[in-house]
């Protein structure tokens with residue numbers, strides 16, 4: 590038995606191994622989509638330091654992403670979360686290192702860094718070739734997220750000037766796909782009108798049908814202001830409700846506040862806030878993970894059916910479903 594999202598994950602892995610990863614190239618504009626482009630995905634989009642890595646780590650409940658100033662994510666990271674039976678120890682695997690299990694998540698961070706440098710050199714360029722990482726844990730929901738380089742306004746020293754444009758076209762090439770769910774990360778302590786994530790997602794999804802607005806840094810807003818107008822959909826309306834998040838601050842990270850404590854604090858922030866307690870049931874990273882898993886499941890179901898028409902040679906199988914699980918793939 591295999592979950593539907595697990596099946597999509599295996600197809601995504603196969604695409605990368607066969608050199609089909611969309612890229613910022615022309616394939617997106619050709620009339621026949623590649624298999625990669627037809628598969629459903631959740632893509633994390635936002636400006637630098639908007640909180641993308643923090644949101645991903647909160648969803649996973651683990652500290653494993655490289656951090657630092659400048660453009661840290663320089664290759665797409667396809668992050669597949671796989672829920673295991675209770676009491677199984679968390680571990681991670683990379684597609685490029687088959688059969689090597691990582692239980693030390695600081696080594697996962699190091700491997701992402703090394704693998705990024707291998708493809709991009711140390712001159713901080715970007716590459717469209719994705720890194721595939723799967724995390725197995727009883728504490729995650731089945732979900733696949735793609736982390737992309739943060740949108741930026743200026744190249745820093747040593748980086749080619751074109752990097753600003755290259756990042757934007759890489760992000761655009763991913764979110765153009767009609768089966769892509771856009772996780773548009775916007776920090777609450779910045780004017781929403783200046784949000785890079787919203788600007789770009791509006792371009793490719795003007796009705797906001799596949800965009801999920803995520804508002805980070807709610808704890809850092811100016812005293813006397815709040816984000817209720819955004820979270821209730823009055824300031825900027827999307828088809829799906831906005832989700833507010835409170836991640837760990839830099840001081841929390843420096844003080845090694847663990848993810849369990851951080852989630853608990855996030856929960857308390859919403860439950861006890863005068864401004865947000867009425868919205869507490871649909872705020873926070875745990876809620877966001879469950880919501881995305883559900884949306885991705887239904888999108889995957891529709892997509893696989895369509896793929897079997899578009900790629901009959903590859904999809905020579907019959908599938909029997911029962912409560913979200915694939916019973917038989919023949």
Ligand SMILES: Nc1nc2c(ncn2[C@@H]2O[C@H](COP(=O)(O)OP(=O)(O)O)[C@@H](O)[C@H]2O)c(=O)[nH]1
Nearest residue numbers: 637638639640641642643806835836837838839
């Ligand atoms: N206080 C607070 N700090 C946050 C929040 N989200 C992110 N940060 C901090 O903002 C900085 C940038 O976050 P990061 O996740 O690395 O952003 P990225 O560049 O978009 O991946 C880090 O120092 C985080 O600790 C939040 O909700 N509250």
Ligand SMILES: [Mg+2]
Nearest residue numbers: 641642661662
């Ligand atoms: Mg980051």
